[in-house]
Amino acid sequence: MAGAACALYAARAGLDVTVVDRGPVAGGTTGAGEGNLLVSDKEPGPELELALLSNRLWADLAEDVGEAIEYEAKGGVVVASSEHGLAALTDLVAAQRAAGVVAEQVPADRLHDLEPHLAPGLAGGVHYPQDSQVMPTLAAAHILRASGARLLTGRTVTEVLRTADGAVRGVRTGHGDIHAPAVVNAAGTWGGEVAALAGVSLPVLPRRGFVLVTEPLPRRVRHKVYAADYVADVASDSAALQTSPVVEGTAAGPVLIGASRERVGFDRSFSLPVVRALAAGAVRLFPFLEEVRAMRTYAGFRPYMPDHLPAIGPDPRVPGLLHACGHEGAGIGLATGTGRLIAQVLGGKAPELDLAPFRPDRFEEEAA
């Protein structure tokens, strides 16, 4: 998705773009996500700024391809089950509002106006009207098509070609060389491998997540609804399994249930304890789900960076190499802003957000 968005904005800036993917479109993390475009789960800081920019850009894109990519500006609802949780959520909301997020506190007795099927007895919640959703596979495909970029799928980049003085001059693939003065590494969870081909380190690690998919239902879950402890899980550095219920309906009918996080490498094996925990958490939020059948699950690997910020922008270690990866679980949402910033850098303009927090070489300094 990040690559597709980079292609779109770079092509719009007048650049000649070729997209190379070792698999099919959306064959990696994009196709394993839920398509969330969230501001609600982000604490104030550079990631939230990027999310706000990205959400505006998604809304612009939706004017052309919104229906095709199942864009829904449906809003998010975060609920707290205890007074303690609600107090923490209230603090977060105050800080988010100051950063430009639209958020309305919803007292316990009004939660059911927003979500009639929510469990009783919750302490309260917050409504985030800016939270939106797309169907990520469709979004990547339609945005690639809209970009007009040359698309080469099923081609693995085996080498980053460099000039004698070290600058990038293209990539080598199993099907030949592609010459270009700039290469954008948008390989998601595998971004560290592509960086290594260019001789630089980028600490992208996989953080596994499962999603549980129910049978198609009439619209019973109107927003993206999740428990307040999800924000803490997202920000956590732990490698151990964490689950917090995230429930949302989709345009196609099935309800998607997340979210689990664990660092187990690229292990794709199914985990019954994880999906059991997801199902139990979802039923706590929406008791009617107990009677609903889960059809399937899917798993994916979020591109996790040690400080939870993506790597965006030029790599000072290799002239001509840029990175647009490491967005963890927010890559669909943050893709548009990322693409816009990359296109601005490629076009020689000043990026509209400060790229310093996203510098790809920031971890090297720490190590040194």
Add this chain to the structure above:
Amino acid sequence: MNPLEPARAEPGPAFAVTLDGREIAALPGQTVATALWAAGVTSWRTTRGEGRPRGIFCGIGVCFDCLVTVNDRPNQRACLIPVRPGDAIRTQEGTGHEH
């Protein structure tokens, strides 16, 4: 060979189930799908989007095309669930949750 006839099988006595209230005969060991096929029914669901007819596609529980309502529970895979005496099988429209 007639696919509607058992091939060297010796099933127990037939029992009755209903499809939309109409009685049909089923044999022990059949799934809902095979019972419906044996009764000459090949379609028992219509799609959510365009109302197109659906029945067995993969037949092994993978594709979720053969969904059916049995005893008021919608979206069960007809190819996997064993048919039981007295089952009330209903053709399913849309998500199966709309009425």
